[in-house]
Amino acid sequence: MAMAALRREGRRLAPLISPRTITAVRSSPLYPTLEDEGPLGVRHISTQVVRNRMKSVKNIQKITKAMKMVAASKLRAIQTKTENSRGLWQPFTALLGDLPSADVKKNVVVTISSDKGLCGGINSTSVKISKGLHKLNSGPEKETKYVILGEKAKAQLVRDSKKDIELIITELQKNPLNYTQVSVLADEILKNVEYDALRIVFNKFQSVVSFVPTVSTVLSTEIVEREAESGGKLGDLDSYEVEGGETKGEILQNLAEFQFSCTMFNAVLENACSEQGARMSAMDSSSRNAGDMLDRLTLTYNRTRQASITTELIEIISGASALEG
């Protein structure tokens, strides 16, 4: 469209052309001024370059807008599942308590993150908290190991804590997120990792704009017994008579494993929700930025265009007036 306008202007100016300036004008419909040196020796950016930039920024805006809508629809699908799964782990916390302050020898930090990027800062916050937990729980007798779910946390944690990583699981989102899948995962973790306390780090989905990094603690049976004897929050556990199996220990063991898989299920769902929400808001601000950039580029483009037309006019008119007088 701009090219056609330039061509029209070229034709309008044609009657004023004098033989001397023919070459300059003939070149203008096809090649608008490239890196012109005006009268003061100032270089201005050519319209072609600005037009290319505008095209690419417009494409970026379209892509980010589409990504935002995709994220919004995925969020809606997952949100109902997440809210239903919240009820699942609450009875465990009511019975066994959530004791982040439990002092144990073998800590395992399960960091849940996303596989794909462009989702704001949620993965960095999860990793920061995991590293903080690691530092908090490392000492002469205590040790902390990582179990990593998701590519993004893997990339960040492999750099400096490689020796502490026990298990890495990626491409979680390829399989549908239901309890069966997560229980298989939980089974893997429980089989391969020795632990006294499992701390699951994930982003809890409060609302579409707010994601709170949270830590859920699942204690192994020995620690639960120890804490129950020492009183405090778990002191009530002893008042419950445990039935339904050979020994109390066996039931508590099964209970702890069930608790772990329920908490994992909830954590994975919440993190997926937070990921989609964060991606939505990141893409939204990105398309808004692209719109602003497009406005600024349009102004620059118009200024450049008008400057080049003015320059041509000046050349022609000065050439014509030089001929006359």
Added chain:
Amino acid sequence: MTLNLCVLTRNQIFWDSKVKEIILSTNSGQIGILPNHAPIATAVDIGILRICLNDQWLTMALMGGFARIGNNEITILVNDAEKGSDIDPQEAQQALEIAEANLRKAEGKRQTIEANLALRRARTRVEAINVIS
């Protein structure tokens, strides 16, 4: 005095209401819970849960889990649950026959165990429809 019963499955809250009495199947047999029961935490087997509300008994098939009873509050967490009235008798009977056939065909320890569990689940569903109290 009534009991507050809450049955939760993996995907949803299955049942949440006040009841007068429940009969639960555990690994070591069936237990009946009346109001003001002593606090217990128990494992729930694949079996039937019977609830008495408003002098009417309802049956549900539960597929294993845990139960916690204390302070007149009962929380049951199970892998899966179905109301007796929601189960189609024909389909449940067919599922039972298929499960029995699978058990006979099963080879190897793992398949036998899985077939056994499937059989118990199918049998529970059939019983849930048939039990009248």
